[in-house]
Amino acid sequence: MIKIYDYLFPDELIVEGFNYFKKYQDWDYLADSPTTNANASIGKVFTKNFEPIVYKFIDYLEDKVFGKCLYNCFNYGDSPKPHIDSHSKDGITYLIYLNPFWQIDWAGETIFIGDDNEIITSITPKPGRLIKFTSNILHCARPPVRDAIESRYSLVFQTKPVEVTPQQVQPTEPIQSTEPVVTEPAIPVEPYNPVSLEYIK
Secondary structure: OEEEEOOOOOHHHHHHHHHHHHOOOOOEEEEEEOOEEEEEEEEEEEOOOOOHHHHHHHOOOOOOOOOEEEEEEEOOOOOOOOEOOOOOOOOEEEEEEOOOOOOHHHEOOEEEEOOOOOEEEEEOOOOOOEEEEEOOOEEEEOOEOOOOOOOEEEEEEEOOOOOOOOOEOOOOOOOOOOOOOOOOOOOOOOOOOOOOEEEEO
């Protein structure tokens, strides 16, 4: 199951979330692959004590109880790998794109992969878009291209996350802090082949 919801969140909430991530100071380096620490992306993982802002988004979601919350900040040069979010067929992931403006030629899509290792679908990070999907579907973020003028921010909730938390690694250089604006490891399992793709507007 993959469902795409547009216009679910108020524009003001998307801008608030975007600005919160832009000025966020507590990012970690999370390994892009469980086999090497050579590549890492900026992110933050919560399994409890979620920050107050995320509850503003949870208010709009069908599920209200989550085992994990993640902040993602993808930039040009990142190398996120295909992974699943849960071993359970009952697990649900909610992925929210927080950039209030995004150009199609900046890339940053989320791709979903079938059991034949072919791409099922590729979903663009439309501002405020929510993707709700079965957590054991193999998927992967694509980083922004060099021309993108913004990081690609997303907020993720998982109902039944895998037991393994994305590995934190030591940065090779300091994390770049960003200014506010006005306006996991791959798990080698048999991926679940989704039966439907539904757009809800």
